[in-house]
Amino acid sequence: MTETEERTGPPETLIEPIDMSKLDPKFRKEIHSMPNAEELSACFACTTCTAACPIANQWNYKPHQLIRMILLGMREEVLSSKEIWECLTCFQCQERCPQKVKVTDIFFDCKNLAAEEGIIPPNVLALGKSLIEKGQLYEVLNDWEREDLDLEAEVPGLNTDTIKEILRGTRTGRLVGGEK
Amino acid sequence: MSDPVLVIGAGVAGMTAAVELADNGVQVVLVDRKSTIGGNALNLYKAFPTDDCFYCFEGNRWRPGIRKCFYRSAMIDQPNIELMTNTIIQDISGTPSKFTVKLVIGPQYVDPKKCIMCGLCVEVSEAFALESPQCQPQAVTYDPSKLDEGAKKAEQDCPTKAISLDANPSEKTITVSDIVLATGYHEMQPVAVDEYGYGVLQNVITQLELARILDPNGPLGGRLVRPSDGREAKRIMMIQCVGSRDENYYPFCSKICCVFALKHANIIANERADGRVSVVYMDIRTYDRHERYYREAREAGVEFVRGRISRVVSTEDDTLEITVYDSLLDKYLRFSIDLLVLSSALEPPEGLDEIIKTLGLKTASGYVGPADAASEDEVVVGEHVYACGGVLGPAEIPESVNQARAVVSKILQGRK
Numbered sequence: 079m080t081e082t083e084e085r086t087g088p089p090e091t092l093i094e095p096i097d098m099s100k101l102d103p104k105f106r107k108e109i110h111s112m113p114n115a116e117e118l119s120a121c122f123a124c125t126t127c128t129a130a131c132p133i134a135n136q137w138n139y140k141p142h143q144l145i146r147m148i149l150l151g152m153r154e155e156v157l158s159s160k161e162i163w164e165c166l167t168c169f170q171c172q173e174r175c176p177q178k179v180k181v182t183d184i185f186f187d188c189k190n191l192a193a194e195e196g197i198i199p200p201n202v203l204a205l206g207k208s209l210i211e212k213g214q215l216y217e218v219l220n221d222w223e224r225e226d227l228d229l230e231a232e233v234p235g236l237n238t239d240t241i242k243e244i245l246r247g248t249r250t251g252r253l254v255g256g257e258k
Numbered sequence: 259m260s261d262p263v264l265v266i267g268a269g270v271a272g273m274t275a276a277v278e279l280a281d282n283g284v285q286v287v288l289v290d291r292k293s294t295i296g297g298n299a300l301n302l303y304k305a306f307p308t309d310d311c312f313y314c315f316e317g318n319r320w321r322p323g324i325r326k327c328f329y330r331s332a333m334i335d336q337p338n339i340e341l342m343t344n345t346i347i348q349d350i351s352g353t354p355s356k357f358t359v360k361l362v363i364g365p366q367y368v369d370p371k372k373c374i375m376c377g378l379c380v381e382v383s384e385a386f387a388l389e390s391p392q393c394q395p396q397a398v399t400y401d402p403s404k405l406d407e408g409a410k411k412a413e414q415d416c417p418t419k420a421i422s423l424d425a426n427p428s429e430k431t432i433t434v435s436d437i438v439l440a441t442g443y444h445e446m447q448p449v450a451v452d453e454y455g456y457g458v459l460q461n462v463i464t465q466l467e468l469a470r471i472l473d474p475n476g477p478l479g480g481r482l483v484r485p486s487d488g489r490e491a492k493r494i495m496m497i498q499c500v501g502s503r504d505e506n507y508y509p510f511c512s513k514i515c516c517v518f519a520l521k522h523a524n525i526i527a528n529e530r531a532d533g534r535v536s537v538v539y540m541d542i543r544t545y546d547r548h549e550r551y552y553r554e555a556r557e558a559g560v561e562f563v564r565g566r567i568s569r570v571v572s573t574e575d576d577t578l579e580i581t582v583y584d585s586l587l588d589k590y591l592r593f594s595i596d597l598l599v600l601s602s603a604l605e606p607p608e609g610l611d612e613i614i615k616t617l618g619l620k621t622a623s624g625y626v627g628p629a630d631a632a633s634e635d636e637v638v639v640g641e642h643v644y645a646c647g648g649v650l651g652p653a654e655i656p657e658s659v660n661q662a663r664a665v666v667s668k669i670l671q672g673r674k
């Protein structure tokens with residue numbers, strides 16, 4: 079009858095816990111140094127941001143959880159999450175946060191980091207591609223709309239060449255152009 | 259001349275009441291069952307809200323932490339105060355404004371008037387100890403259960419002949435006009451909350467024990483180490499509400515443990531090289547101005563996990579493998595930790611229930627309750643009976659001192 083056998087603790091969790099030593103404690107600092115993320119660590123997990131968010135209802139990771147994941151060092155999970163890309167950038171969370179955490183801007187920072195590492199959802203990449211190729215996201219195609227309004231078919235003076243040129247020199251150009 | 263006022267308990271609250279009554283010309287008998295006065299605050303390092311000792315004067319501010327001097331000589335030298343340490347209350351009878359109190363004074367093994375704190379006895383015997391260089395009275399303490407050969411040698415060699423190992427207890431009966439209860443609180447020893455392994459695993463400690471470790475004037479000189487092997491502790495986890503807000507132990511919130519946990523977390527994060535602190539909590543309750551400690555902790559990189567500990571397992575090298583349920587993430591996290599610190603409930607001190615019964619007082623969760631719950635006079639707990647500080651329920655030092663001052667003003671008004 080040894081003591082250890084005697085000890086009755088709560089049951090071992092069936093799902094393996096997240097091993098904190100495998101997370102990246104530098105991630106927090108990395109985000110912290112990016113634009114508008116100074117107040118990141120002020121977050122006290124009140125969930126105001128999630129309450130404010132018009133889309134989080136559909137998300138696996140809610141905005142307050144994403145902030146927590148950044149603080150805990152869950153780099154991979156955050157940067158590969160679909161949520162940061164689905165954010166509507168409505169800034170509701172950011173305006174309401176009682177600790178002045180710039181939640182939306184921090185998600186921009188995450189997107190920038192993810193993009194740097196080439197982790198971009200295909201639909202977003204497709205948008206980038208259309209921008210590079212056409213210089214516009216919404217191309218004015220068939221002109222019946224314009225005709226209905228008694229306008230000439232072609233948009234007068236519309237020229238996207240310069241913008242295409244500029245975009246090709248940006249990260250968007252690089253991402254769409256070469257590396258996956 | 260009026261009878262003296264009896265103050266029971268010489269912690270921050272009792273000392274304040276005693277000194278301020280004495281300064282107003284009132285005779286005071288100040289009783290404490292320990293040999294050294296100061297109470298729980300003796301064991302604290304830095305104190306919120308000023309990170310300093312509430313009692314000290316500006317000129318002394320350069321020294322870190324609590325100075326443990328507590329009005330230094332006032333307790334001893336103020337002629338209106340009769341200080342009786344190592345003394346317990348045997349019985350209280352009589353009527354309000356004319357109480358008869360029987361005191362039992364423990365054996366005076368070391369005469370504080372003679373001891374010059376030379377340290378000779380401490381060196382030759384385990385039974386002697388110097389609580390703090392600033393202790394009041396200025397004398398070493400003796401624990402008769404540790405009697406050894408060295409103690410006998412010390413008795414002979416003491417340069418001032420201050421030691422008398424065969425001292426006997428004595429009794430004294432006094433008449434007092436008013437009684438001030440200032441017996442404070444006690445930190446619960448959370449052995450019964452067995453999921454945390456306190457009392458079984460050496461690296462599981464309480465906040466008061468952590469305060470001792472962090473104190474540069476404490477036994478370890480302020481080095482943050484693991485009790486199991488004396489190795490430096492770098493990863494610290496705190497768990498809040500141990501035994502508080504728990505119907506199995508104490509239903510109340512102990513009110514100040516969130517603040518002192520944050521105080522300790524900040525000390526570790528800011529003053530100890532690569533100390534990493536995680537705080538596991540249900541709610542962080544930093545009332546009024548203390549919210550600042552919470553924000554500073556987050557800025558200092560202290561990690562907050564809302565949830566509870568699932569299990570604590572000690573590995574071969576005494577590292578604690580701790581699984582925590584993070585309720586905000588809805589995930590389980592596993593940490594490797596050197597030191598687990600329990601923010602244990604603050605409970606009424608032993609013996610308080612007898613005093614409450616003898617004096618027929620009201621109780622509030624085991625502590626002393628106000629005589630008239632509807633009145634604003636929380637310090638008035640009976641006819642000519644008052645209470646201040648931790649004895650009314652967990653309180654910080656400034657609040658304890660304020661209550662003591664309220665008691666003083668009530669007594670002075672009553673004597674006009």
Ligand SMILES: Cc1cc2nc3c(=O)[nH]c(=O)nc-3n(C[C@H](O)[C@H](O)[C@H](O)COP(=O)(O)OP(=O)(O)OC[C@H]3O[C@@H](n4cnc5c(N)ncnc54)[C@H](O)[C@@H]3O)c2cc1C
Nearest residue numbers: 267269270271291297298305306441442443647648654655
């Ligand atoms: C870990 C920790 C950290 C803290 N940090 C801070 C801080 O930073 N700032 C702050 O403001 N507060 C802090 N506190 C709270 C602070 O300790 C209390 O506010 C203060 O000590 C209360 O003083 P008191 O005089 O009421 O009681 P106590 O300090 O408990 O003193 C009571 C005295 O009464 C004596 N006594 C008890 N029963 C009897 C009896 N029957 N007969 C005779 N004598 C008796 C005891 O021996 C003791 O000397 C902290 C508390 C803890 C546990």
Ligand code: SF4
Nearest residue numbers: 121124125126127175
């Ligand atoms: S609203 Fe701000 S403080 Fe609250 S959880 Fe969101 S980011 Fe954190």
Ligand code: SF4
Nearest residue numbers: 131165166168169171
């Ligand atoms: S900015 Fe994004 S995360 Fe914030 S509320 Fe709007 S959709 Fe939600």
Ligand code: SF4
Nearest residue numbers: 373374376377379416
């Ligand atoms: S030897 Fe005597 S004087 Fe020296 S510390 Fe001990 S009791 Fe005090």
Ligand code: SF4
Nearest residue numbers: 499502511512515516
């Ligand atoms: S002060 Fe904090 S730790 Fe203490 S009982 Fe209240 S909520 Fe729990």
